[in-house]
Amino acid sequence: MTAEAAPAQQAANRVPLVEMRNIRVAYGGVHAVDDVSIDLHPGEVVGVVGGNGAGKSTLMRALSGAHRADSGEILIDGEACEISNPRDAKVHGIETIYQTLALADNIDAPGNMFLGRELTTRWGTLDDSAMEGATRKVMGRLNPNFKRFATPVKSLSGGQRQSVAIARAVHFNARILIMDEPTAALGPAETEQVRDLIRQLKNEGIGIFLVSHDIHDVFDLSERIAVMYHGKIVDIVNRADVTTDAVLGMIILGKKPDEVTREELAELHA
Amino acid sequence: MADVPAAFPQQARRRGGLLDLAQATEVDLRLFGMVVALLAIVVGFGVATGGRYLEPANLVTLSVQTAAVAIIATGMVLVIVSRNIDLSVGSIVGVVAMSYALLMTDILPGVLGLGHPLMWVVALALGLGIGGFIGGVQGFIIAYVGVPSFIVTLGGLLILRGLVWVLSSGASVAGLDPTFQLLGGGPTGSIGGPASWTVGIGICIGIVTLIAYNRRQRRKFGFPLRPMWAEILITGIGCAVTLGLVYIANSYLWPAPLANRYAEAHGIPIPEGGLRIESGIPWPLVAVLVVTVVMSFIATRRRFGRSVFAIGGNPEAAELAGINTRWTIMKTFILMGVLCGLSAAIASARLNGATLDVGVGYELYVIAAAVIGGTSFAGGIGTIPGAVLGALVMQSLAYGLSFIGLSSPIQNIAAGIVLILAVGFDSYNRRRAS
Numbered sequence: 001m002t003a004e005a006a007p008a009q010q011a012a013n014r015v016p017l018v019e020m021r022n023i024r025v026a027y028g029g030v031h032a033v034d035d036v037s038i039d040l041h042p043g044e045v046v047g048v049v050g051g052n053g054a055g056k057s058t059l060m061r062a063l064s065g066a067h068r069a070d071s072g073e074i075l076i077d078g079e080a081c082e083i084s085n086p087r088d089a090k091v092h093g094i095e096t097i098y099q100t101l102a103l104a105d106n107i108d109a110p111g112n113m114f115l116g117r118e119l120t121t122r123w124g125t126l127d128d129s130a131m132e133g134a135t136r137k138v139m140g141r142l143n144p145n146f147k148r149f150a151t152p153v154k155s156l157s158g159g160q161r162q163s164v165a166i167a168r169a170v171h172f173n174a175r176i177l178i179m180d181e182p183t184a185a186l187g188p189a190e191t192e193q194v195r196d197l198i199r200q201l202k203n204e205g206i207g208i209f210l211v212s213h214d215i216h217d218v219f220d221l222s223e224r225i226a227v228m229y230h231g232k233i234v235d236i237v238n239r240a241d242v243t244t245d246a247v248l249g250m251i252i253l254g255k256k257p258d259e260v261t262r263e264e265l266a267e268l269h270a
Numbered sequence: 271m272a273d274v275p276a277a278f279p280q281q282a283r284r285r286g287g288l289l290d291l292a293q294a295t296e297v298d299l300r301l302f303g304m305v306v307a308l309l310a311i312v313v314g315f316g317v318a319t320g321g322r323y324l325e326p327a328n329l330v331t332l333s334v335q336t337a338a339v340a341i342i343a344t345g346m347v348l349v350i351v352s353r354n355i356d357l358s359v360g361s362i363v364g365v366v367a368m369s370y371a372l373l374m375t376d377i378l379p380g381v382l383g384l385g386h387p388l389m390w391v392v393a394l395a396l397g398l399g400i401g402g403f404i405g406g407v408q409g410f411i412i413a414y415v416g417v418p419s420f421i422v423t424l425g426g427l428l429i430l431r432g433l434v435w436v437l438s439s440g441a442s443v444a445g446l447d448p449t450f451q452l453l454g455g456g457p458t459g460s461i462g463g464p465a466s467w468t469v470g471i472g473i474c475i476g477i478v479t480l481i482a483y484n485r486r487q488r489r490k491f492g493f494p495l496r497p498m499w500a501e502i503l504i505t506g507i508g509c510a511v512t513l514g515l516v517y518i519a520n521s522y523l524w525p526a527p528l529a530n531r532y533a534e535a536h537g538i539p540i541p542e543g544g545l546r547i548e549s550g551i552p553w554p555l556v557a558v559l560v561v562t563v564v565m566s567f568i569a570t571r572r573r574f575g576r577s578v579f580a581i582g583g584n585p586e587a588a589e590l591a592g593i594n595t596r597w598t599i600m601k602t603f604i605l606m607g608v609l610c611g612l613s614a615a616i617a618s619a620r621l622n623g624a625t626l627d628v629g630v631g632y633e634l635y636v637i638a639a640a641v642i643g644g645t646s647f648a649g650g651i652g653t654i655p656g657a658v659l660g661a662l663v664m665q666s667l668a669y670g671l672s673f674i675g676l677s678s679p680i681q682n683i684a685a686g687i688v689l690i691l692a693v694g695f696d697s698y699n700r701r702r703a704s
Contacts, residue, residue: 066590087592102590104583106650107576115580116591118573125571129487 015078017207023072032058034231040207047218050228064096065089095174099181101165105154110135138167158185180211229254315670326522334455337554338613340661343639344565345606351582353649354419358426363629364434366614371443371624390450398611405607409600444623454619455552457524463548470516474509520548566654582649642692
C-alpha cells in the first residue's frame with residue numbers, strides 16, 4: 001500500500017458523511033443526472049467537475065433540496081433520508097453556497113445571513129442586534145474589511161456579496177458544505193481568501209463538495225475528483241493519482257484515459 | 271470586545287445641510303417627502319378656502335374618509351411586496367359589509383335576541399372571519415395551485431361583487447347594532463377628550479420607550495449610535511405632532527343640538543353658550559392607528575414580514591433559504607381579507623347598513639395609496655406607514671378638490687395625475703441614486 005493510497009483506504013472503512021446512490025434527475029425527458037453515485041467523508045473535499053450541462057449543479061441541487069431527485073437514495077451518516085426541500089437539507093447540516101449566491105437583494109447582510117432562520121427575542125420578534133452581532137463576528141473571520149452591515153446587499157460588490165453567502169453557510173455549523181463555483185465572481189485576493197477558508201473548514205472536519213470550472217482550484221483543494229459528462233459520472237479519482245491533463249481529457253471526451261483511442265487523443269492535442 | 275468601537279469608526283465624510291441632518295437622524299427621506307407633500311396639500315387648500323378646509327371638523331372627516339382605504343392599503347403593501355396583487359379587495363369589502371348588515375338585521379337577532387350587548391362583537395368576529403376565509407381561498411389558489419394573483423383576484427372581484435347581489439337579493443340592507451355604528455366615526459363615534467389625551471400621551475411614551483430601547487440594544491452590542499441631539503430631535507417632533515393632532519381632534523366639539531340632547535338625557539344643566547363636549551379621536555382613526563402599528567410590527571419585527579420581503583427581493587433565494595414561500599404568500603392574502611373585513615366594518619357602520627356598491631373602486635385607491643407610499647411593483651420594497659400616508663395624500667387631495675367645488679370627474683383626473691407624478695418622481699430618484 002502506497003502512502004498516497006492510505007487516506008483513501010481509511011476513508012473507505014468509515015461510514016461516509018454523505019452517500020448518494022443511483023440518483024436520477026430528468027428535466028422534460030432529458031436526463032440531467034443519470035444514475036449517479038457519489039460519496040463524501042468528513043474532512044474531505046470532493047471536486048465535482050465537468051463541462052457546461054454535465055449535470056454538476058443539478059446533482060448538487062438534489063442534495064441541497066433545491067430540486068428533488070426523481071429516483072435514487074441519499075444517505076447521511078449511513079442512514080437513508082428524504083430531502084425534498086431546502087429545509088430538509090438544512091436539518092441534516094447541509095449548507096449550500098449557490099453560484100447565483102441566492103441573496104435577497106433588498107435585505108441587508110445580517111438579514112440575508114439569517115434568512116429563513118432568524119434569531120428572535122423572547123417575545124418572538126426579530127432580534128436584529130443579535131443577528132448583526134453574529135454577522136459581525138463571522139465577517140471578522142471571513143472578510144475583516146466588511147463594514148456595510150445595514151445596507152441592502154444589492155449595493156455591495158461581488159466579493160462582498162460572496163462573503164455574505166459564505167458567511168451564511170459557515171455560521172450555521174454546516175457538516176456538509178456544497179460550494180457551487182465559489183470563486184467565479186472573485187478577484188485574485190478574494191479567491192485566495194476563499195481557498196484558505198476551504199482548507200480551514202476541511203481541517204474542522206466538514207465535508208465539502210466543490211463544484212468548479214477551474215481545474216486548478218479543484219486540484220489544489222480536493223482529495224478526490226468526480227468528473228461528470230452528459231449526466232453521468234465518468235470516474236471518481238484520487239487527486240494524487242491523476243494529472244490535470246488526464247482530468248481535462250475526461251471532462252472533454254467523457255471517457256477514462258485508458259478508454260481513449262489514439263485518434264481522439266490526437267484530436268485533443270491538435 | 272474592548273476594541274469594537276474602534277473597528278467601526280463613525281463615518282468621517284460629512285455632507286452638511288439637510289442631507290447631513292437626514293443621515294444623523296436616519297430619517298427615511300421619502301417618508302419625509304410625503305409628509306411635506308401632505309402638509310403642502312393641506313395648507314394649500316387651507317389658503318384656497320380661506321381656512322375652512324383646516325377646521326377641525328373637516329380634518330376629522332377627512333381622516334375618517336381615509337380610514338377605510340388606509341387599513342386595506344397596509345395589507346396591500348405586503349401583497350405587492352411579495353410580487354402579487356389583490357384586485358378583489360373592494361369586492362371583499364362589499365361582501366363583508368353586506369354580511370354585517372344581514373347578520374345584524376336578520377340572522378343574529380334570531381340567535382342572540384334583538385339588541386344583545388355582544389351582538390357587535392359576534393358580528394365583527396364573523397365578518398373578519400369571512401374576510402380571512404375569502405382571502406385564504408384566493409391565497410390558496412395563488413400559492414399552491416399556481417394561478418397568477420392578477421387572474422385569481424380579478425375573478426374574485428367579479429365573483430364577489432356578484433355575490434353581494436345574490437346575498438341581498440339586489441336590495442340595500444339598513445339598521446346596524448348601535449354599538450357597531452360607533453366604528454363609523456362622527457361626534458358620537460369618537461373616544462372623547464380625556465381618552466384622546468390618554469392615547470396621545472400613551473403614544474408619546476411609546477415613542478420614547480422605543481427610541482431608548484433601540485439605543486440601549488445598539489450600545490449593548492457596541493454598534494454605532496445616533497448622535498444624542500438627533501435622538502432628542504426625533505422624539506420631540508414625534509411627540510409634538512402626536513399631541514398637536516390630539517389637540518385638533520379635541521377642538522372638534524359635539525354639535526349644539528346633539529350636546530343639548532345628551533345634557534337632557536343625563537340631567538346635566540346646560541351652561542351658557544352650550545355644553546362643550548370634545549369629540550376627540552374618531553373610532554375609525556383609532557382602528558387605523560392600531561392597524562398601522564400592528565402591521566408595521568408584523569412587517570418589520572416578525573419573521574413572517576421578513577419572509578415576505580425576502581420573497582419579493584428574490585423568490586428563488588427565499589425558497590432556497592428554507593422559507594415556506596407558499597404558506598407565506600397564502601398568509602398575506604388571509605391577512606388582506608381580514609383587513610378588508612375591518613374596513614368593511616367602518617364603511618358599513620358609517621352607512622348604518624350596506625348598499626350594493628360598498629367598496630366599489632377601492633382596489634384602485636388602495637393600490638394607488640400603496641404605490642404613492644413607495645411600494646414597488648418590482649417587489650421587495652414598501653413600508654406600511656408610507657401606504658397610510660399615501661392614502662392620506664390621495665384623500666386630502668380628493669377631499670380638497672370636492673371642497674373647492676370641483677366635480678368628481680375632475681377629482682379623478684387630479685388623482686390619476688398625482689399617482690403618475692408621485693411614482694414617476696420616485697422612479698427618477700431611484701435611478702439617480704443607483
